[in-house]
Amino acid sequence: MEFAVGDAVRAASPATLQRTGSQAVLRVLTGLAALASFMIIFLMLFFLVAYAYPAIRFNGLSFFISPIWNIGNQYGSGTVTRAGFTGEAGAAFGALVFIFGSAITALLTMFVAVPLSLMVALSLVYRVPRAIRPLANALVELMAGVPSVVYGLWGMVVLVPWIGQALAPWVTTHLGFIPFLGGSAGSGNGLAASVFILSLMVIPIMVATTRDVILAQSNSLFEASMALGSTSWQAMTRAVLPSVRNGIIASVLLAFGRALGETMAVLMVCGAAINAFPQNVFSPVNTIAAVIVSQLESALTDSSGMAQRSLAELACILFIITLLVNIIARGIMRGADRRAGQGQSG
Amino acid sequence: MRKTLALALAALLLVSAGGRALAATDLLETGSTLLYPLMNLWVAAYQQAHNDVQITTQGTGSGTGISQAISGVAQIGASDAYMADMQMKNTPMLNIPLAISAQQVNYNVQGLNAVHLNLSGPVLAAIYSGEIQYWDDSKIKALNGKYASKLPHQQIVPIHRADGSGDTFIFTQYLTKSTPSWASGPGYGTTISWPSVGTAVGATGNPGMVQTCQNTPGSIAYVGVSFLNQTNKAGLGYAALQNQAGKFVLPTNETVAAAAHALDAKTPADERISLIFAPGDNSYPIINYEYAIVNPKQPDAGKAAELKKFLGWALETSGGQQPRFLDAVHFLPLPESIAARSKAQVAKIQ
Numbered sequence: 001m002e003f004a005v006g007d008a009v010r011a012a013s014p015a016t017l018q019r020t021g022s023q024a025v026l027r028v029l030t031g032l033a034a035l036a037s038f039m040i041i042f043l044m045l046f047f048l049v050a051y052a053y054p055a056i057r058f059n060g061l062s063f064f065i066s067p068i069w070n071i072g073n074q075y076g077s078g079t080v081t082r083a084g085f086t087g088e089a090g091a092a093f094g095a096l097v098f099i100f101g102s103a104i105t106a107l108l109t110m111f112v113a114v115p116l117s118l119m120v121a122l123s124l125v126y127r128v129p130r131a132i133r134p135l136a137n138a139l140v141e142l143m144a145g146v147p148s149v150v151y152g153l154w155g156m157v158v159l160v161p162w163i164g165q166a167l168a169p170w171v172t173t174h175l176g177f178i179p180f181l182g183g184s185a186g187s188g189n190g191l192a193a194s195v196f197i198l199s200l201m202v203i204p205i206m207v208a209t210t211r212d213v214i215l216a217q218s219n220s221l222f223e224a225s226m227a228l229g230s231t232s233w234q235a236m237t238r239a240v241l242p243s244v245r246n247g248i249i250a251s252v253l254l255a256f257g258r259a260l261g262e263t264m265a266v267l268m269v270c271g272a273a274i275n276a277f278p279q280n281v282f283s284p285v286n287t288i289a290a291v292i293v294s295q296l297e298s299a300l301t302d303s304s305g306m307a308q309r310s311l312a313e314l315a316c317i318l319f320i321i322t323l324l325v326n327i328i329a330r331g332i333m334r335g336a337d338r339r340a341g342q343g344q345s346g
Numbered sequence: 347m348r349k350t351l352a353l354a355l356a357a358l359l360l361v362s363a364g365g366r367a368l369a370a371t372d373l374l375e376t377g378s379t380l381l382y383p384l385m386n387l388w389v390a391a392y393q394q395a396h397n398d399v400q401i402t403t404q405g406t407g408s409g410t411g412i413s414q415a416i417s418g419v420a421q422i423g424a425s426d427a428y429m430a431d432m433q434m435k436n437t438p439m440l441n442i443p444l445a446i447s448a449q450q451v452n453y454n455v456q457g458l459n460a461v462h463l464n465l466s467g468p469v470l471a472a473i474y475s476g477e478i479q480y481w482d483d484s485k486i487k488a489l490n491g492k493y494a495s496k497l498p499h500q501q502i503v504p505i506h507r508a509d510g511s512g513d514t515f516i517f518t519q520y521l522t523k524s525t526p527s528w529a530s531g532p533g534y535g536t537t538i539s540w541p542s543v544g545t546a547v548g549a550t551g552n553p554g555m556v557q558t559c560q561n562t563p564g565s566i567a568y569v570g571v572s573f574l575n576q577t578n579k580a581g582l583g584y585a586a587l588q589n590q591a592g593k594f595v596l597p598t599n600e601t602v603a604a605a606a607h608a609l610d611a612k613t614p615a616d617e618r619i620s621l622i623f624a625p626g627d628n629s630y631p632i633i634n635y636e637y638a639i640v641n642p643k644q645p646d647a648g649k650a651a652e653l654k655k656f657l658g659w660a661l662e663t664s665g666g667q668q669p670r671f672l673d674a675v676h677f678l679p680l681p682e683s684i685a686a687r688s689k690a691q692v693a694k695i696q
Contacts, residue, residue, distance in 0.1 A: 067542075068539065069539060070538075070539030071535070071539070073533050073535060074430045074432070074433070074535050074536070075430045075431075075534065075535060076533070077431070077432075088432075090533070090539075092539075156554075156557070160561065161561045164561055164562055165561065165563075184501055184544065184545050186503065186545060186547070186562075187503050187505075187545075187547045187558055187561065187562035187565065188561060188562070189547050189549075189558065190547075267508070267550065268550070271547045271548060272547070272548025272550075273546070273548065274508075274539065274540050274546075274548065275539060275540060275541065275542040276542040276543060276544055276546065279544045283544060283545075284545075284546065284547050284548065286548075294508040294509050294548070294550065295510070295537060296510075297406075297407045297408075297409035297410050297509055297510030297536070297537075298409050298509075298510030298535065298536045298537030299409075299510075299537075300410065300412075300413040300510075301413060301430075301433060301510070301536065303430070303432040303433045303435075303436050304432075
């Protein structure tokens with residue numbers, strides 16, 4: 001594109017008319033490209049909703065309030081019809097367990113990852129010696145680039161046995177008096193393992209974005225605060241962090257979206273709970289993304305097709321939630337950028 | 347420079363054309379992870395003698411096997427479960443048994459993994475429903491007089507498959523046929539709506555079942571017999587299961603053959619039948635046919651011919667039914683009458 005513009009400008013520099021002509025073409029082309037990205041998202045959502053429509057009618061409100069998920073008896077003889085749409089005998093699709101599971105894993109992940117990421121980012125900017133800073137930065141970026149299935153495999157082989165045989169028995173016996181830490185130690189597959197793995201995956205992303213917004217802020221704020229006699233802790237928490245608040249909120253929301261959507265790594269360690277809510281932090285749990293993958297195979301053999309369509313309804317919900325989270329995050333980020341820009345020019 | 351490039355291109359064209367002429371036909375087999383190890387043994391041996399066909403095998407799960415055979419992506423859909431009546435009505439397919447498989451119930455209870463606990467359908471149903479929660483429950487003790495004092499007061503962690511699975515199909519069929527309350531409740535299928543048990547864990551694939559059972563003291567799991575070597579290596583115990591005659595039997599070649607023999611005569615022409623909970627004193631209760639799901643009307647005549655040849659070989663006693671293939675995965679050959687029916691089904695492929 002750039003070459004085309006450059007060539008056009010050089011060739012037609014006396015003829016302004018021609019230049020504006022090629023610029024108009026360029027404008028149309030880039031406009032179409034920008035429109036396409038909107039259209040793709042819109043069309044995907046449209047077709048997903050259209051495909052899920054029979055399930056949306058069949059399940060009604062119970063989709064959001066029932067904890068019982070049953071794809072129905074494929075080998076039975078009867079069918080069940082609701083709102084004019086047919087599923088297999090016994091079919092009932094309540095997604096509450098999975099919606100709750102997605103929410104609780106993502107929220108707990110933020111609870112663990114946000115403070116850690118902020119501390120790591122501040123250390124990278126203000127504390128880590130200049131000499132090893134590039135190495136530390138490279139390590140963080142490397143962590144962000146590891147494929148999620150690798151984290152999942154490590155979680156399955158190393159983390160889950162450790163939680164099941166060491167951490168969970170110790171915590172449930174010694175700290176069991178604290179709510180949600182007592183009770184059954186379980187197998188290691190569950191909420192704690194999922195949160196641990198998700199934290200490993202979102203921390204590098206949050207560290208990288210937070211570090212960049214702190215670096216974009218000029219250093220003078222930190223130095224001025226120090227000059228006024230504050231400790232470096234006070235300078236960081238009272239002066240630096242509030243000034244980049246929007247940037248941090250945006251990066252937290254982006255990480256939240258990632259935690260909500262992660263599939264394979266969670267499926268490998270979550271214990272795939274069905275029809276049951278977690279009773280403590282070591283209980284099996286299940287998320288919207290994980291259940292779509294694990295139930296898809298059997299759903300494909302449902303001759304009424306309602307199981308597939310109900311999984312599509314789950315996908316719609318995940319799609320809408322992550323879309324909203326991303327839009328809000330981008331909006332806040334853009335606001336933060338604009339203000340930072342004004343700050344520098346003023 | 348240009349000349350060598352042209353030469354190289356020509357050589358490449360020749361090689362690819364030659365390769366194409368040699369491997370004229372591609373067949374794809376996909377589905378059951380239980381059948382996958384056997385398919386690999388079969389295909390490797392078969393292709394040594396038949397280099398005009400290229401067979402690719404994939405272990406993806408029975409549900410995928412059935413749906414990809416229907417859609418035409420795969421020529422052979424491997425499945426531990428036969429297709430349901432309603433599916434057959436929409437898309438008639440051949441369900442061709444290739445071998446007989448079984449399933450063991452594994453457990454991880456300290457001190458008892460070296461012996462075989464007795465378990466029954468109703469007790470397993472109660473465990474998977476959360477009604478029996480501890481290993482020293484009186485109902486488990488009642489079945490295991492010899493080891494009653496050794497059963498620990500330990501919480502039971504029931505492990506089930508999270509993904510769609512032929513193993514879930516045959517295990518829940520055993521519970522359904524042996525326990526009326528399970529029949530009217532969860533029922534059976536490749537994925538079922540498991541009763542709400544807080545400790546219950548879902549694991550993916552037979553390897554996931556073995557690993558989770560090994561890592562979780564007090565757990566119980568159902569695992570395909572082709573993984574018996576792995577469960578033994580993991581130090582897990584496996585149970586003697588109560589059959590229809592009320593006897594407790596271990597999965598051995600004799601008990602699996604006895605169960606298969608009890609139901610040969612009942613196997614219909616389309617061969618869709620459950621072999622679970624067969625009659626007879628010595629019949630092991632959880633056995634099944636391993637199926638090739640095949641579309642009788644193949645769009646490609648060349649593929650249809652190769653498909654018939656390969657499946658025909660797999661059903662021959664001098665071919666795929668030899669012990670050197672089946673013993674390695676603890677499967678049994680089809681009884682003669684069943685193999686004959688399978689061959690009759692293969693003949694229908696066009």
